[in-house]
Amino acid sequence: MDVELLLRVYPFFLKAALVTLELSVLSILLGLGCGALGAGARLSRHRVLRFLGAAYVSVFRGTPALIQLFILYFGGPQIGIQLDAFTAGFIGLGINIGAYMTETMRGAIIAVDKGQNEAARTLGLSRGQAMRRVVLPQAMRLMIRPLGVNINAQIKGTSLVAAISVVELTYTAQRYIASTYKPFEMFLLAGVIYLAIISATGLGLSWLDRRAAIR
Amino acid sequence: MLNERPVIEVRHARKSYGAVEVLRDVSLKVRKGEIVAIIGPSGSGKSTLLRAINNLDPLTGGEVWLEDTQVNEALPPRRYEAHINRVRQDIGMVFQHFNLFPHLSVRGNITLAPMMLKGIGRKEADELAEQQLARVGLSDRVDFMPSQLSGGQKQRVAIARALAMKPKVMLFDEATSALDPELVEEVNLVMKQLAEEHMTMIIVTHEMGFAQDVCDRVLFMDRGLVVEQGPPDVVFRQPRHERTRAFLRKHLQLRD
Ligand SMILES: Nc1ncnc2c1ncn2[C@@H]1O[C@H](COP(=O)(O)OP(=O)(O)O)[C@@H](O)[C@H]1O
Numbered sequence A: 001m002d003v004e005l006l007l008r009v010y011p012f013f014l015k016a017a018l019v020t021l022e023l024s025v026l027s028i029l030l031g032l033g034c035g036a037l038g039a040g041a042r043l044s045r046h047r048v049l050r051f052l053g054a055a056y057v058s059v060f061r062g063t064p065a066l067i068q069l070f071i072l073y074f075g076g077p078q079i080g081i082q083l084d085a086f087t088a089g090f091i092g093l094g095i096n097i098g099a100y101m102t103e104t105m106r107g108a109i110i111a112v113d114k115g116q117n118e119a120a121r122t123l124g125l126s127r128g129q130a131m132r133r134v135v136l137p138q139a140m141r142l143m144i145r146p147l148g149v150n151i152n153a154q155i156k157g158t159s160l161v162a163a164i165s166v167v168e169l170t171y172t173a174q175r176y177i178a179s180t181y182k183p184f185e186m187f188l189l190a191g192v193i194y195l196a197i198i199s200a201t202g203l204g205l206s207w208l209d210r211r212a213a214i215r
Numbered sequence B: 001m002l003n004e005r006p007v008i009e010v011r012h013a014r015k016s017y018g019a020v021e022v023l024r025d026v027s028l029k030v031r032k033g034e035i036v037a038i039i040g041p042s043g044s045g046k047s048t049l050l051r052a053i054n055n056l057d058p059l060t061g062g063e064v065w066l067e068d069t070q071v072n073e074a075l076p077p078r079r080y081e082a083h084i085n086r087v088r089q090d091i092g093m094v095f096q097h098f099n100l101f102p103h104l105s106v107r108g109n110i111t112l113a114p115m116m117l118k119g120i121g122r123k124e125a126d127e128l129a130e131q132q133l134a135r136v137g138l139s140d141r142v143d144f145m146p147s148q149l150s151g152g153q154k155q156r157v158a159i160a161r162a163l164a165m166k167p168k169v170m171l172f173d174e175a176t177s178a179l180d181p182e183l184v185e186e187v188n189l190v191m192k193q194l195a196e197e198h199m200t201m202i203i204v205t206h207e208m209g210f211a212q213d214v215c216d217r218v219l220f221m222d223r224g225l226v227v228e229q230g231p232p233d234v235v236f237r238q239p240r241h242e243r244t245r246a247f248l249r250k251h252l253q254l255r256d
């Protein structure tokens, strides 16, 4: 193990980790937005919306995220969508994880006891009011843990954008291997940094989960 | 008084799930201040009838009226939604499993609907919550969360929540069935007190003693039909139908 090399390169890896973090945050925010829209569509009264929601989920969960990224980044210009690699990266990843989050959010909403909606409707609340004031506040608490699983997957999933040359953690490791011929050290360093990010996120999420628990 | 419209009138109610007929031509009138018990074996359609009254389970045939408003009026979906939300404000309902909102305090449970639907402010809503809690004997629990209450207390809060909408009628679907035996009485007491205040009530119950003490009229249902109805003394002591007798034999025995 070349410790001296590790000490020399780790600041560059940390800088690359910032890009990984940015990608994670942006794609997760986009994913949460897509997930909320998707879940809303899947639970809608309108057939067309339900169909669109289901189609979104099956297309984006049914194809490799890498292919989705390639279509957006390499295929995009052909149909007039010109994005830099970073933007294509977080948009592609965000829309992809949004399909998983759609199912997570829908599951949490469905998991709220039916009697809750009934009690609210019986008092005279409309569908929307019952959803906003009674069902969603409970569903939100139920979805923290499974969304945490999606988020964990997404942080690791950002390494895919190395394939479209976004200079994030995985890409940086590969670049240093090309000049140092030390893949063991370089990938190990990248792995340790991923682990640190994921562990910190995990701690944050379980704190949130505990805080949100209904007393 | 005699010509006054019933508070609730159900006319020729029918309900089927696919080929299964759950309600087969059920009619029912409940006058202002009247207290009607519905008894009958499990699966006979009691809950379905009760839930048809506020359209939680829409009928497949027949009509439900609340005074001079048809609850299940045929309207285009959007207009019906507005219509039923208005009608439901006048029909209180209490469920077997309480269905308190676990994320809201006792106060929040009671004030949610009045604040959203009756346009009253926080202060007035708080006063309303205090009044209704006093009615069910739980004034000291206003800031508790539902999880901190016993089953009997939860059900009393659920009753207070329904009462806060100032309903014209209260529907109870086996309000004490999920309670430990020692907690049944406190809920029954609240219901008795409502009876003394002449609240119009329809009470689905398995407690024959309670039905006998509190109700003006008892309906015995079996397999989607009202087999027999009348004053409790008559239905309980001189039932005319064999099915009623068989049911009562089983249930009056179980009681003692
Ligand atoms: N959603 C449903 N789908 C099919 N059958 C149902 C449904 N809800 C109730 N039933 C049937 O309707 C009948 C009456 O049910 P219910 O009104 O709950 O009876 P009760 O309250 O008297 O026990 C039962 O046979 C039950 O199985």
Ligand SMILES: [Mg+2]
Pocket (backbone or CB within 6 Å): B046, B047, B048, B174
């Ligand atoms: Mg029932």
